[in-house]
Amino acid sequence: MKLFIDTGNLKEVEALAQIGILDGATTNPSLLAKESADPRHILTQICALVNGPVSAEVVATDYAGMVREGRDLAGINEHIVIKVPFTKDGVRACKTLADEGHRVNVTLIFSATQAWLAAKVGAAYVSPFVGRLDDIGTTGMTLIREIVDIFDNAEFPTEVLVASVRSPIHVIEAARMGADVVTAPASVIEQCFKHPLTDIGLERFLKDWEKAQAARV
Ligand code: E4P
Numbered sequence: 001m002k003l004f005i006d007t008g009n010l011k012e013v014e015a016l017a018q019i020g021i022l023d024g025a026t027t028n029p030s031l032l033a034k035e036s037a038d039p040r041h042i043l044t045q046i047c048a049l050v051n052g053p054v055s056a057e058v059v060a061t062d063y064a065g066m067v068r069e070g071r072d073l074a075g076i077n078e079h080i081v082i083k084v085p086f087t088k089d090g091v092r093a094c095k096t097l098a099d100e101g102h103r104v105n106v107t108l109i110f111s112a113t114q115a116w117l118a119a120k121v122g123a124a125y126v127s128p129f130v131g132r133l134d135d136i137g138t139t140g141m142t143l144i145r146e147i148v149d150i151f152d153n154a155e156f157p158t159e160v161l162v163a164s165v166r167s168p169i170h171v172i173e174a175a176r177m178g179a180d181v182v183t184a185p186a187s188v189i190e191q192c193f194k195h196p197l198t199d200i201g202l203e204r205f206l207k208d209w210e211k212a213q214a215a216r217v
Contacts, residue, residue: 001175004053004183006163008032010045012186017049024052026127026163026183028083028107029059040076047077055105055125057083058093066093074102081105081124086114091121098122105161112146119151119158125181129164130174140164141173148178168192 002023005013008031016022025046032039047054056076058069066089070082074097082097083105084090094104098121105125106118110133115126128147130140147160159180165171168191174182184192 001179002181003171003189004055004161004181005050005189006031006165006183006185008035008039008042009186010035010037010042010049013046013049016186016189021189022050022052024054024079024181024183025050026055026083026105026161028055028057043073043076043080047079050079052079053081053103054079055081055083055107055127057085057107061085061087061089063089063092063096066090067096070097070102070104071100083107083127086118091117094118094123095121098124107163109147110143112143112150115143115147115158115160116150116154119154119156123158125159125161127161127163127183130162130170131164131166133164134166141170141177144174144177144179152178 003021004024004026005016005022006026008027035042043056056073058066060066060069066084073082074080081103084093085108086106094106097104103124105127106123107127109115109126109128118126128143133140144162151158161181161183162174162179163183165182165184165188171182171184
């Protein structure tokens with residue numbers, strides 16, 4: 001399973017990209033709006049840092065506007081994946097852009113039928129939002145299992161990109177269910193590194209080593 005970072009913050013991307021664990025990134029208008037730098041500059045920099053797919057979302061809501069904006073975003077860098085919201089206009093724009101050879105990520109997916117329709121028109125990725133489904137008292141990960149099954153049965157090449165991730169449990173469940181990609185905020189990726197026994201173990205190794213060195217002199 002590939003790991004993308006879900007952010008518009010360059011420092012967060014840089015810190016994790018240099019470790020070598022990132023396969024790509026996703027952004028959305030809310031994430032880019034938090035940053036003071038020009039969004040196109042941010043997207044260009046993220047592309048250079050992750051050297052992989054970077055989703056950039058259109059803000060137009062009509063078909064023609066989405067297609068126009070999508071083509072423009074794709075011109076920023078070869079790594080840009082055009083992100084469109086799941087609406088009728090978004091699905092139509094996805095078909096047009098995919099037919100032109102662009103990679104499209106259909107976002108704001110909350111049901112299996114939505115994912116299926118997006119895949120039918122050639123989406124490269126669908127982004128089901130698991131955390132937001134959990135927030136309304138349902139189990140977001142159940143949707144991932146359904147979409148993975150449907151795409152396997154239909155042999156769709158569309159990748160299941162698990163989004164709105166809130167914890168390492170979402171990450172692990174996504175991997176176990178056979179999702180293609182998980183996109184997580186930096187805070188969740190940081191949590192994936194941590195285990196108290198690793199810290200305690202390392203501290204003990206180093207103390208024992210120091211003790212032995214001191215005894216030798
Ligand atoms: C995905 O591409 C979205 O940017 C993101 O995962 C939304 O997550 P949120 O529900 O935490 O805002």
